[in-house]
Amino acid sequence: MTQPTSTQRTASGRLRIAIQKSGRLSDESQALLKRCGLKLNLRDQRLMSHVENLPIDILRVRDDDIPGLVMDGVVDLGFIGENVLEEERLEREARGQEAAFKPLRRLDFGGCRLSLAVPEDFEYAGADSLTDCRIATSYPNLLRRYLNEKGVPFKSCMLKGSVEVAPRAGLADAICDLVSTGATLEANGLKEVEVMFRSMATLIQAPQPLDPERQALIDKLMVRVNGVIQAKESKYIMLHAPKAQLEQVIALLPGAENPTVLPLAEDNSRVALHAVSSETLFWDTMEELKTLGASSILVLPIEKMLG
Numbered sequence: 001m002t003q004p005t006s007t008q009r010t011a012s013g014r015l016r017i018a019i020q021k022s023g024r025l026s027d028e029s030q031a032l033l034k035r036c037g038l039k040l041n042l043r044d045q046r047l048m049s050h051v052e053n054l055p056i057d058i059l060r061v062r063d064d065d066i067p068g069l070v071m072d073g074v075v076d077l078g079f080i081g082e083n084v085l086e087e088e089r090l091e092r093e094a095r096g097q098e099a100a101f102k103p104l105r106r107l108d109f110g111g112c113r114l115s116l117a118v119p120e121d122f123e124y125a126g127a128d129s130l131t132d133c134r135i136a137t138s139y140p141n142l143l144r145r146y147l148n149e150k151g152v153p154f155k156s157c158m159l160k161g162s163v164e165v166a167p168r169a170g171l172a173d174a175i176c177d178l179v180s181t182g183a184t185l186e187a188n189g190l191k192e193v194e195v196m197f198r199s200m201a202t203l204i205q206a207p208q209p210l211d212p213e214r215q216a217l218i219d220k221l222m223v224r225v226n227g228v229i230q231a232k233e234s235k236y237i238m239l240h241a242p243k244a245q246l247e248q249v250i251a252l253l254p255g256a257e258n259p260t261v262l263p264l265a266e267d268n269s270r271v272a273l274h275a276v277s278s279e280t281l282f283w284d285t286m287e288e289l290k291t292l293g294a295s296s297i298l299v300l301p302i303e304k305m306l307g
């Protein structure tokens with residue numbers, strides 16, 4: 001692909017963001033951008049679409065292409081799984097190619113792990129058990145780094161998909177693939193034996209310096225991204241508590257700083273307490289609050305947070 005020159009890109013003046021077109025990361029990447037106030041119009045099958053209310057274009061591509069597009073500066077930002085990002089970085093490093101990018105923020109979705117798995121009847125006693133085995137994977141570089149560090153010689157079999165069927169199909173002795181719930185492994189008669197890499201979705205920026213306008217837009221977007229994620233992780237808690245138990249009640253609220261305490265009409269022994277908690281409030285904590293005499297306990301979601 002011919003890369004656009006910096007002049008061509010400055011002429012368009014719009015920020016380019018790459019997201020996965022369809023797959024495990026697409027819905028949440030789109031939802032996050034929408035919650036950051038971007039008016040997206042991604043209904044049709046177009047590869048590129050304009051954000052209606054900001055100078056931003058969204059590029060929808062295969063996730064495998066995103067790290068390279070960012071590293072080469074073809075797009076300014078990309079939403080990508082750390083597993084795919086690290087695999088591309090190692091691949092480029094092995095080829096002696098540039099593999100730089102700016103990490104902006106780990107996101108709160110796309111959690112999975114890259115693991116080694118073997119058939120259930122395989123007698124596994126540590127990585128040495130894989131000596132000279134053939135291992136099917138879509139992540140040859142991460143696999144090589146992991147087993148080389150352990151000094152285990154192996155043969156790899158590159159498969160872009162359906163990796164879990166490789167042992168049953170006689171293509172490999174073991175696999176190295178993504179696991180989340182473990183259901184796919186179980187359905188294929190495999191057991192997870194080593195976790196090689198824990199991954200989340202992440203937001204990255206191209207390494208090349210940008211013109212001040214587009215950099216300012218990224219900075220503004222990042223304040224919103226941080227606010228959206230913080231808001232999702234936080235809860236607004238309201239309850240009534242006996243004045244005598246106030247300190248113990250506050251101590252039970254996770255990460256709640258400086259709660260607001262308000263008098264209750266016609267009840268001098270109790271107060272209303274409002275607090276933003278940095279975590280969700282679990283049922284057992286709510287039950288403990290009740291034991292301390294708290295009542296009318298409400299836990300509300302927060303839509304946006306700033307400052």
Ligand SMILES: Nc1ncnc2c1ncn2[C@@H]1O[C@H](COP(=O)(O)OP(=O)(O)OP(=O)(O)O)[C@@H](O)[C@H]1O
Nearest residue numbers: 020023024025062063064081084110111112178180
């Ligand atoms: N089971 C899972 N649970 C959570 N996140 C996952 C899971 N599987 C994969 N992911 C994350 O989502 C990313 C995309 O997964 P997906 O299966 O949609 O990729 P793909 O099939 O390679 O898609 P594409 O067609 O874009 O190449 C993975 O690289 C990983 O970071």
Ligand SMILES: O=P(O)(O)OC[C@H]1O[C@H](OP(=O)(O)OP(=O)(O)O)[C@H](O)[C@@H]1O
Nearest residue numbers: 024161162178179180181182183184185
């Ligand atoms: O441990 P689990 O919860 O079963 O998830 C693991 C599966 O999820 C992903 O595939 P996906 O379902 O996205 O389909 P794909 O093979 O088409 O990428 C991954 O490649 C595994 O196959």
Ligand SMILES: [Mg+2]
Nearest residue numbers: 062063064065
């Ligand atoms: Mg892919």
